[in-house]
Amino acid sequence: MSKKTCRIGALISGGGSNLQAVIDACAAKAIDAKVVVVGSDNPDAFGLERAKKAGVPTFVADYGAILAAGKKDPASLKPPPNFDAEKILARQKLFPNGNRQKAISYLTARALCEATILEKMPPDSVDLVILAGFMRVVTPYFIDAFNMDPAKPRIMNIHPALLPSFPGVDGYGDTFAYGCKVGGATVHFVDYGEDTGPIIGQKCFAILPDDDLDSVKKKGLALEWQLYPECIQLFAANRLQVSAKKQADGQTRKTVTILPK
Numbered sequence: 001m002s003k004k005t006c007r008i009g010a011l012i013s014g015g016g017s018n019l020q021a022v023i024d025a026c027a028a029k030a031i032d033a034k035v036v037v038v039g040s041d042n043p044d045a046f047g048l049e050r051a052k053k054a055g056v057p058t059f060v061a062d063y064g065a066i067l068a069a070g071k072k073d074p075a076s077l078k079p080p081p082n083f084d085a086e087k088i089l090a091r092q093k094l095f096p097n098g099n100r101q102k103a104i105s106y107l108t109a110r111a112l113c114e115a116t117i118l119e120k121m122p123p124d125s126v127d128l129v130i131l132a133g134f135m136r137v138v139t140p141y142f143i144d145a146f147n148m149d150p151a152k153p154r155i156m157n158i159h160p161a162l163l164p165s166f167p168g169v170d171g172y173g174d175t176f177a178y179g180c181k182v183g184g185a186t187v188h189f190v191d192y193g194e195d196t197g198p199i200i201g202q203k204c205f206a207i208l209p210d211d212d213l214d215s216v217k218k219k220g221l222a223l224e225w226q227l228y229p230e231c232i233q234l235f236a237a238n239r240l241q242v243s244a245k246k247q248a249d250g251q252t253r254k255t256v257t258i259l260p261k
Ligand code: GAR
Pocket: 012, 013, 014, 015, 016, 017, 018, 019, 047, 132, 133, 134, 135, 158, 159, 160, 168, 169, 170, 171, 221, 224
């Protein structure tokens, strides 16, 4: 892949400053990649405007509308034709000990939303999917559509904390509220858990006595804008190797090795 341009499909939910950083890095030829499509679960995401301004095609998979319709009339939630509930249930890690029926309803509704994304952004139309402030969990239905080869995952996420600390929806808020003296951001491959996948890169910053949540977020975002393009370039240059290793704690964990140039 090192010679050809890596085609990126980006998913966003909001402002899209990370998307902008990636678009700019592509334009500056700092990364051998091109953002070829941008999708959002939120029709009002400002990031869609950024994409249009850069001439990148956009689409919306309106999760809010799909999920609300399902709540009103659960029978209307017909799973996509290739949705195998048992297979997805066996793979997912979002409901480890949870209620089976609740898990099936959740996964079916999400798969329905994800089917819209897959229709607009078919797995062979992009080399890499980046979640850039995409505030939805993706299920095995979506992940397996892109990760045909388990050794070559193709979905990345950026998270506003030093994982494995503070997964979830408010990484900087949780870091600050805990009284941490450093904060940071993490780019990782997406696996079946929430913010649990193999870590590709991290950057950290000091949290000083006069910082507040706003300044913490500003420091963090400024690092995200460097970190995401750097990690994407490692992917584009085929320098990321994922392997499963037995760890000292007895668990087998997938980790990323960065190959030399
Ligand atoms: C970023 O801080 C990103 O790390 C975070 O949302 C923000 C999006 O900003 N992502 C998550 O919390 C994912 N769980 P942006 O829209 O300006 O790129």
